[in-house]
Amino acid sequence: MTTKYAALLRGINVSGHKRVPMAELRTVLGELGHTDIATHLQSGNAVFRSTDEDENALAAALEEALHERFGFSVGCIVRSHAYLAAVADACPYPAAELEGKQLHVTYVDRPVDAGRFAGLDPQAYLPEAFEIGDRCLYLYAPDGLGRSKLAEALARPRQTEGLTATTRNWNTVAKLVEMTRV
Known part of the structure; x- marks a missing residue:
């Protein structure tokens, strides 16, 4: 079974700093084994499906992959649809x-x-x-x-x-x- 998540990246693409193109973010998420990937705006919002149910582990893996790809740290928060809907x-x-x-x-x-x-x-x-x-x-x-x-x-x-x-x-x-x- 898969769950749909949103990845929220902190402080990217602001005034030319910590530039993470959304196409590359989608590629990184795909390389991590996620599917049904889409991005929203240029400010670090991506959605994806995963069989992993540990939001913190998903965020940590994405942070590590982004650091390896871009050479700088990006804080990430990953949350499921159920959580996002409950917050709203x-x-x-x-x-x-x-x-x-x-x-x-x-x-x-x-x-x-x-x-x-x-x-x-x-x-x-x-x-x-x-x-x-x-x-x-x-x-x-x-x-x-x-x-x-x-x-x-x-x-x-x-x-x-x-x-x-x-x-x-x-x-x-x-x-x-x-x-x-x-």
């Missing part, structure tokens, strides 16, 4: 009423302890807001991620130390749920 369904914000650029999900490689954010005063960032989900953070940024002071605060080393995390806007979140549907 659990969104604490009215996604249908918002523009895709206003709502984001930061996927994290492990559960996030609320203690990481104890030093943040949510009132200081209003109307921006965030909520902790299952190995993710939901971020409401009405003026977009680029202008978000809360996103900046959430990305500080105290909040991210030891984590692999990568953020997608709601349009991409929804597209990955659709692309991984069996």
Whole structure:
């Protein structure tokens, strides 16, 4: 039996740094034995089928293969359709009423302890807001991620130390749920 997954690569193809062409990403995934491979956008979103059920092992193998191919490290998170759909369904914000650029999900490689954010005063960032989900953070940024002071605060080393995390806007979140549907 195979499962359909999304691979979310962190920090590639940004301002010409850590360039990973999507055709080569598809090739790497194929060389790892995955099938039904497709990519979305140039920002490191790929879907594939695999018989392996260990998301962490899939991510580690992809990180290693990318390092061998390109000579630099790329953090990867691999998640199944079931997980991606559950994250979308659990969104604490009215996604249908918002523009895709206003709502984001930061996927994290492990559960996030609320203690990481104890030093943040949510009132200081209003109307921006965030909520902790299952190995993710939901971020409401009405003026977009680029202008978000809360996103900046959430990305500080105290909040991210030891984590692999990568953020997608709601349009991409929804597209990955659709692309991984069996």
